[in-house]
Amino acid sequence: MIITFVEHDGGRADRSSLEALTFARRLASGLGDSLGAVLFGPEAAAAAAGLGAYGVTEAHLVDDSRLDAYAPAAWGRSLAGLVGTTSPAIVLAAGTDRGQEVLAYAAAMLDTPMAANCIEVRPGEPFEVTRQRWGGSLLEEARLDGAVRFLTIAEHATQPEEAVAPSTVRVAAFSPTLSEADLRVRVVARVAPEVGKVSLADARVVVGGGRGVGGAEAFSELEELAGLLHGAVGVSRVVTSAGWRPHSQQVGQTGTRIAPDIYIACGISGAIQHIVGCKAAKTILAINTDREAPIMSRAAYAVIGDLHSVVPALSAEIRRRQAS
Amino acid sequence: MNVLVCVKRVPETGGRVTLSSDAREIDTRYLGFTVSPHEECATEEAVRLIEANGGSSTVLTLGPEAASDQLRAAMAIGIDRAILLETDGQDWDPVSTSVAIVDAIRAEAAAGVSYDLLLFGNEAADSGDFQVAIRVALALGLPCINGVKSLAVKDGVATARREAGGGWEVFEVPLPAVLAVREGINLPRYPSVPGRLRAKKKEIERSVPVARLVGAMGPAAGPEKIRLRLPAETEGRVEILGTGAEAAPAVVDLLERIGVLAR
Numbered sequence: 001m002i003i004t005f006v007e008h009d010g011g012r013a014d015r016s017s018l019e020a021l022t023f024a025r026r027l028a029s030g031l032g033d034s035l036g037a038v039l040f041g042p043e044a045a046a047a048a049a050g051l052g053a054y055g056v057t058e059a060h061l062v063d064d065s066r067l068d069a070y071a072p073a074a075w076g077r078s079l080a081g082l083v084g085t086t087s088p089a090i091v092l093a094a095g096t097d098r099g100q101e102v103l104a105y106a107a108a109m110l111d112t113p114m115a116a117n118c119i120e121v122r123p124g125e126p127f128e129v130t131r132q133r134w135g136g137s138l139l140e141e142a143r144l145d146g147a148v149r150f151l152t153i154a155e156h157a158t159q160p161e162e163a164v165a166p167s168t169v170r171v172a173a174f175s176p177t178l179s180e181a182d183l184r185v186r187v188v189a190r191v192a193p194e195v196g197k198v199s200l201a202d203a204r205v206v207v208g209g210g211r212g213v214g215g216a217e218a219f220s221e222l223e224e225l226a227g228l229l230h231g232a233v234g235v236s237r238v239v240t241s242a243g244w245r246p247h248s249q250q251v252g253q254t255g256t257r258i259a260p261d262i263y264i265a266c267g268i269s270g271a272i273q274h275i276v277g278c279k280a281a282k283t284i285l286a287i288n289t290d291r292e293a294p295i296m297s298r299a300a301y302a303v304i305g306d307l308h309s310v311v312p313a314l315s316a317e318i319r320r321r322q323a324s
Numbered sequence: 325m326n327v328l329v330c331v332k333r334v335p336e337t338g339g340r341v342t343l344s345s346d347a348r349e350i351d352t353r354y355l356g357f358t359v360s361p362h363e364e365c366a367t368e369e370a371v372r373l374i375e376a377n378g379g380s381s382t383v384l385t386l387g388p389e390a391a392s393d394q395l396r397a398a399m400a401i402g403i404d405r406a407i408l409l410e411t412d413g414q415d416w417d418p419v420s421t422s423v424a425i426v427d428a429i430r431a432e433a434a435a436g437v438s439y440d441l442l443l444f445g446n447e448a449a450d451s452g453d454f455q456v457a458i459r460v461a462l463a464l465g466l467p468c469i470n471g472v473k474s475l476a477v478k479d480g481v482a483t484a485r486r487e488a489g490g491g492w493e494v495f496e497v498p499l500p501a502v503l504a505v506r507e508g509i510n511l512p513r514y515p516s517v518p519g520r521l522r523a524k525k526k527e528i529e530r531s532v533p534v535a536r537l538v539g540a541m542g543p544a545a546g547p548e549k550i551r552l553r554l555p556a557e558t559e560g561r562v563e564i565l566g567t568g569a570e571a572a573p574a575v576v577d578l579l580e581r582i583g584v585l586a587r
């Protein structure tokens with residue numbers, strides 16, 4: 001069996017978990033193996049019911065009210081326990097914060113390696129994976145050992161796809177054995193997202209600013225354009241390091257991954273660590289004084305020129321059309 | 325309070341990456357080196373914690389002799405001690421790396437130095453394994469929080485927050501603890517000239533870690549790198565819409581075409 005750790009919200013599996021399940025199902029069918037899932041939390045049963053569409057035949061619901069709030073080590077311990085009783089060949093999860101964390105705990109508890117952010121798996125002996133390095137700007141082919149193979153699947157690398165024929169999900173409760181030490185780290189409070197704010201990760205339009213913006217004040221030009229397009233402002237690391245903008249606006253390997261319909265990159269050179277954060281954009285428009293900047297090979301469209309004249313001209317043109 | 329921060333030397337890549345002829349490393353002939361932004365922030369956090377609470381901070385790296393540069397960069401902003409677990413420059417897998425770090429922390433304990441906080445970057449910039457902090461914490465029996473973007477330490481308790489779904493998750497653990505930090509937790513300072521000079525003169529404590537051989541002694545290590553490969557590029561040709569402010573109508577036409585212009 002292949003077991004997938006499934007994250008869910010409001011009784012439905014998260015998109016990244018559906019990506020991982022799609023990946024796992026293809027792997028299972030190549031191996032002639034079955035697909036199982038493990039879920040935590042009070043809404044696990046509802047979420048599990050929907051997994052037949054993705055080919056899951058067995059869902060393990062971890063049954064312990066102490067685990068209703070996220071507790072990384074305890075969730076990992078539960079997964080390690082489930083591995084002990086079900087002996088899967090492969091355990092996988094989405095390459096999300098929780099996916100990486102829960103699998104790393106379970107793998108470490110079983111003294112087994114784990115490969116993070118895989119995009120391909122070649123099962124067999126040796127068992128090989130292709131995984132992302134540098135946030136996805138470089139790939140590594142690696143050998144993965146262990147009696148059970150633990151791996152996470154890079155987000156956005158697989159399209160979620162339902163199985164041709166849905167399966168019936170057999171649901172089983174699993175009671176983990178936990179120690180006090182496993183329960184030391186738990187979410188004790190949550191802060192809800194700000195309402196009514198366009199989040200950078202979900203924005204349909206992102207106006208990006210880099211070193212070329214030149215200082216904190218000039219960001220008002222980008223804010224204005226983003227506002228007219230109901231979008232969000234994103235920035236490069238040079239901008240956050242200089243303190244011009246908060247890190248929550250940084251796009252890239254150590255910032256946010258964005259996937260807008262259009263990314264308007266102003267005064268950004270296009271370093272690989274920035275590109276991995278914005279390559280999921282449907283269209284990239286670069287505004288840059290340098291025709292040879294690396295961003296030009298990533299952008300579909302470009303305007304050559306000083307952003308301080310181009311960006312205000314764009315806002316003015318949008319206003320003019322909206323008024324007419 | 326004693327704080328240990330663990331960092332990794334990585335090439336400072338820019339617009340394009342080329343590989344060595346055996347495809348096992350990045351070609352670094354024309355590159356500088358650095359540590360991950362997450363680790364720069366972890367280092368800054370260690371310095372701030374000691375400034376606020378007193379005590380001593382230590383930076384540790386597993387890497388080649390040249391990684392002394394990254395240790396000195398940390399000392400230049402105020403880290404007190406530096407430990408180099410010297411390798412021949414080959415990349416160590418995350419299992420072996422965590423074993424070497426645990427051995428080093430145990431050796432420190434045997435010499436009478438215990439740490440209240442072990443700080444890591446959330447994931448290394450190059451290998452992105454997302455597990456070293458967790459493996460170290462489990463081996464030492466310590467609690468661990470990952471993805472930390474805000475931290476307060478008071479009365480022996482660490483309160484850490486991390487981003488989750490547009491909001492925040494809050495964790496609380498008693499010290500000693502392990503924290504894997506993300507960029508954004510603070511804005512690292514720049515080293516001062518006197519700081520740099522002081523760091524240059526400081527001693528680096530060295531030892532040679534014992535490698536955990538894959539498949540040989542006991543449980544498996546890995547994943548074991550075979551080769552690197554550049555992802556397939558979808559390099560289209562860029563269409564120049566114009567030069568300067570005159571390009572505005574063409575750009576707004578484009579925005580209209582892709583349907584993002586609210587009317």
Ligand SMILES: Cc1cc2nc3c(=O)[nH]c(=O)nc-3n(C[C@H](O)[C@H](O)[C@H](O)COP(=O)(O)OP(=O)(O)OC[C@H]3O[C@@H](n4cnc5c(N)ncnc54)[C@H](O)[C@@H]3O)c2cc1C
Nearest residue numbers: 210211212236237252253254267268269271273289307449
């Ligand atoms: C491990 C690691 C992780 C990193 N993570 C990230 C990350 O998450 N996000 C990130 O962004 N970076 C990240 N970086 C940094 C990255 O390598 C680059 O240094 C950074 O992205 C460059 O920012 P920039 O494009 O704003 O600046 P530059 O590279 O200096 O480019 C500025 C550009 O602006 C143009 N320009 C200048 N003036 C004007 C003007 N008036 N009008 C129009 N154009 C103008 C120039 O032609 C140039 O192309 C990371 C680096 C490392 C080593």
